[in-house]
Amino acid sequence: MGNVTIESAAIRLTDTILGYNEQDLEETLKAIALDIGVSNIAYMRFAPDKSSDASLLTGTVTYSFQWQTRYFLKQYVLIDPVIAYGGKAVLPFDWDELARDDPAVQAFFSDALTHDVGHNGLSIPVRNRRGVYSLVSYTSNHAKSEWQEFKKSNMVKLQLISVLIDSAASVNLKLSSPPVKLSKREEQCLIWAARGKTYQDISDILNISFGSVKSYLDTARHKLNCANLTHAVGVAIATGVIPAKALQGSSFK
Amino acid sequence: MLKLIEGSRASLFPMEMDAMFRNRAITFSERLGWDVTVKDGYERDEFDDANPLYLVSVDPKTNEYWGSLRLLPTTGPNMLRDVFPCLLAEGEFIESATIWESSRICAVAVDGQPQRSRQGVNFVLSELIAGIGEVAIIAGLTQIVSVFDARIYRVLKAVGCNPQLIGRPRRIGATMSYAGLFDTGEGLLAALTAFREELGIEPPESKELAKELAFA
Numbered sequence: 001m002g003n004v005t006i007e008s009a010a011i012r013l014t015d016t017i018l019g020y021n022e023q024d025l026e027e028t029l030k031a032i033a034l035d036i037g038v039s040n041i042a043y044m045r046f047a048p049d050k051s052s053d054a055s056l057l058t059g060t061v062t063y064s065f066q067w068q069t070r071y072f073l074k075q076y077v078l079i080d081p082v083i084a085y086g087g088k089a090v091l092p093f094d095w096d097e098l099a100r101d102d103p104a105v106q107a108f109f110s111d112a113l114t115h116d117v118g119h120n121g122l123s124i125p126v127r128n129r130r131g132v133y134s135l136v137s138y139t140s141n142h143a144k145s146e147w148q149e150f151k152k153s154n155m156v157k158l159q160l161i162s163v164l165i166d167s168a169a170s171v172n173l174k175l176s177s178p179p180v181k182l183s184k185r186e187e188q189c190l191i192w193a194a195r196g197k198t199y200q201d202i203s204d205i206l207n208i209s210f211g212s213v214k215s216y217l218d219t220a221r222h223k224l225n226c227a228n229l230t231h232a233v234g235v236a237i238a239t240g241v242i243p244a245k246a247l248q249g250s251s252f253k
Numbered sequence: 254m255l256k257l258i259e260g261s262r263a264s265l266f267p268m269e270m271d272a273m274f275r276n277r278a279i280t281f282s283e284r285l286g287w288d289v290t291v292k293d294g295y296e297r298d299e300f301d302d303a304n305p306l307y308l309v310s311v312d313p314k315t316n317e318y319w320g321s322l323r324l325l326p327t328t329g330p331n332m333l334r335d336v337f338p339c340l341l342a343e344g345e346f347i348e349s350a351t352i353w354e355s356s357r358i359c360a361v362a363v364d365g366q367p368q369r370s371r372q373g374v375n376f377v378l379s380e381l382i383a384g385i386g387e388v389a390i391i392a393g394l395t396q397i398v399s400v401f402d403a404r405i406y407r408v409l410k411a412v413g414c415n416p417q418l419i420g421r422p423r424r425i426g427a428t429m430s431y432a433g434l435f436d437t438g439e440g441l442l443a444a445l446t447a448f449r450e451e452l453g454i455e456p457p458e459s460k461e462l463a464k465e466l467a468f469a
Contacts, residue, residue, distance in 0.1 A: 088262075089259060090259045090260065090261075090305070090306040091259065091391055092391065092392055092393065126326075126328065127329035128329060129330070131303060131329060133304075155391075156351050157393075158393060159392065163328055163350035
């Protein structure tokens with residue numbers, strides 16, 4: 001696999017960043033994987049949480065649809081050590097460096113292998129000006145010695161591509177910058193709305209009038225520059241305005 | 254011996270972190286007279302909360318703290334852009350996937366440290382700078398940017414870093430400060446390898462250790 005050229009990958013990504021590339025990010029990542037000779041590319045973004053445990057927010061991956069569905073259904077996000085470690089890593093790391101003593105982790109990696117995720121994995125942490133953490137992973141099925149050589153020769157290029165992927169993903173996600181500051185009440189109402197509560201529920205929970213709930217949520221929606229409440233909840237979580245952790249304990253019951 | 258400690262895992266290295274924050278308070282507040290915040294004997298700032306990478310030099314036999322520095326990716330929050338933009342011309346900034354910023358380099362002088370090198374460079378400082386070269390390989394970096402004083406500038410030159418000054422020098426506290434860039438390519442690696450052999454410095458080894466602990 002030797003020395004890769006990243007010119008075409010860089011052009012695809014800068015086109016996305018500048019808005020010339022209408023292709024969705026997954027298609028772009030698939031094309032780049034072919035360009036640079038890796039099996040898959042996975043982009044993960046974490047909540048810019050102040051707390052120590054960053055939580056996974058969103059991702060774009062080139063893995064098979066079958067594996068993506070399986071990953072979701074089996075709740076692998078809770079087991080996957082790439083997520084647990086990578087969410088707060090600074091240095092790039094090879095998946096071989098991750099501890100695999102836990103039988104659940106071993107089972108996860110074998111399952112991943114049977115779904116063509118790739119034998120080798122390398123993850124590169126990226127952070128942007130707003131302190132948002134992302135992780136770009138590259139997988140391959142090459143022999144270990146070739147893989148070592150690939151990493152050694154191309155780490156600088158992979159750093160560059162990873163940062164471009166992060167920028168391209170930010171464009172694709174149309175995240176609002178600069179950070180929005182919600183009032184305490186607006187935040188509380190939005191978190192309850194994100195947990196699936198109705199205006200009436202929220203009014204009962206927070207012991208404020210129905211009208212107040214409506215006006216807090218309206219202001220929050222305006223501040224986030226969103227068309228409706230669903231949109232506002234999504235953007236608020238994706239940009240870390242409300243911490244993803246606040247949603248824990250919510251259920252569909 | 255050099256340890257690479259990621260900020261998010263710093264709590265696994267309480268002794269090293271305690272000694273580092275104290276050493277920084279003495280170096281930057283007391284000795285250099287920089288306008289830094291010292292609380293309970295620690296010099297800590299917001300970039301310590303931004304998950305930096307610390308390089309910590311310790312006595313290979315006793316694990317006693319010898320010195321440290323801090324690295325931050327320039328794509329995220331960093332000192333030159335967020336604290337010292339006055340060192341660069343207006344509108345100029347350093348932001349690249351392959352340039353990281355080094356800051357807060359400091360060392361203590363204690364018994365048992367190896368001699369200075371032929372060029373008269375402190376062993377610990379040169380070990381730390383050699384460590385940057387290692388990190389550059391692991392992380393795929395091409396250059397390091399840093400704000401430093403004349404003393405560190407001489408150390409960088411002596412170990413073969415050849416820093417290029419950018420922007421204009423400014424007085425910060427009691428010392429003149431400069432912003433500079435240096436390459437981490439093959440040239441630096443060769444210089445650092447020669448240096449390491451002369452001083453008997455071992456390559457850093459605790460990235461793995463940190464991970465094992467993190468998953469224990």
